Amino acid sequence: MSDHKFDFPKTTVRQVVLAVLGGLFAPLLVIVMIVRLLIGIEASHIPDTDPKAAAAKVEERIAPVAKVDLATVETGPHVNKSGEEVVKAVCSACHAVGALGSPKIGDKASWAPRISQGYETLVKHAIAGIRSMPARGGNADLTDGEVANAVAYMANQAGANFKAP
Ligand code: HEC
Incomplete structure (x- = not known):
């Protein structure tokens, strides 16, 4: 068994800079991009600021799928019974x-x-x-x-x- 002492290579300034860039700035860049994406999505939403329009939209969403107009079904010309x-x-x-x-x-x-x-x-x-x-x-x-x-x-x-x- 040779008593080999592992020799760490000397880190150069260049390597430090690259490591910092890779380890710190790359994730930071990703985070910045995600935040910008989220801001973009939020900005594309048109806020329902007009309460009337908002209420109308809600009405539209909760409106029944089908409507049967009983009044028009039932009434025809009224014929008097004898x-x-x-x-x-x-x-x-x-x-x-x-x-x-x-x-x-x-x-x-x-x-x-x-x-x-x-x-x-x-x-x-x-x-x-x-x-x-x-x-x-x-x-x-x-x-x-x-x-x-x-x-x-x-x-x-x-x-x-x-x-x-
Ligand atoms: C809930 C019971 C009841 C029903 C149903 C009913 N009547 Fe009468 N009706 C009476 C009674 C009781 C009198 C008597 C009222 C009195 O003179 O005190 C009367 C009296 C009458 C009179 C006489 C009114 C007068 O001036 O002397 C007419 C006409 C009349 N009814 C028509 C009708 C017609 C038409 C219907 C159906 C559309 C009808 N009634 C349904 C109880 C009823």
């Missing part, structure tokens, strides 16, 4: 059996004094309601025309001769 249809669907709930003291359909005796008031008055009472008789028979969706149809239909069952509009 007196018979309205009476069957709404008025007969009370008037078929004389509930709450209502004049029963076809009962001439109880309808006669009411019929004598005239068609217009009866329609007015049926639309606005009178005593225990609810407005529009309790169905607010009925049009004035439909109520008038129903009044004519019911009163005519009891001997009147009203013509629905």
Whole structure:
């Protein structure tokens, strides 16, 4: 075994400079580049400074994917139901059996004094309601025309001769 003492080569100034450049400046350069990149990305963002525009953007982002416009689906031209249809669907709930003291359909005796008031008055009472008789028979969706149809239909069952509009 030879007693070889390893001889470190002398570092030159040039080597020191290179080492410092490589070990210190190269990473520094990379860091500077990354920072500049991040600043660049941030600068390319347009800030939503206008609160209205920002709110609009949020609305746009959270808007439902699909919208179904029920109003346009449901409404077409409204066709008034006939007196018979309205009476069957709404008025007969009370008037078929004389509930709450209502004049029963076809009962001439109880309808006669009411019929004598005239068609217009009866329609007015049926639309606005009178005593225990609810407005529009309790169905607010009925049009004035439909109520008038129903009044004519019911009163005519009891001997009147009203013509629905
Ligand atoms: C909740 C029960 C009820 C329903 C539903 C109902 N009515 Fe009546 N109606 C009454 C009662 C009770 C009276 C009697 C009111 C009174 O004179 O005290 C009456 C009275 C009437 C009269 C006579 C009013 C007058 O001036 O003498 C007409 C007309 C009438 N109803 C039409 C209708 C029509 C049309 C409908 C359906 C659209 C309808 N009613 C649905 C309870 C009802």
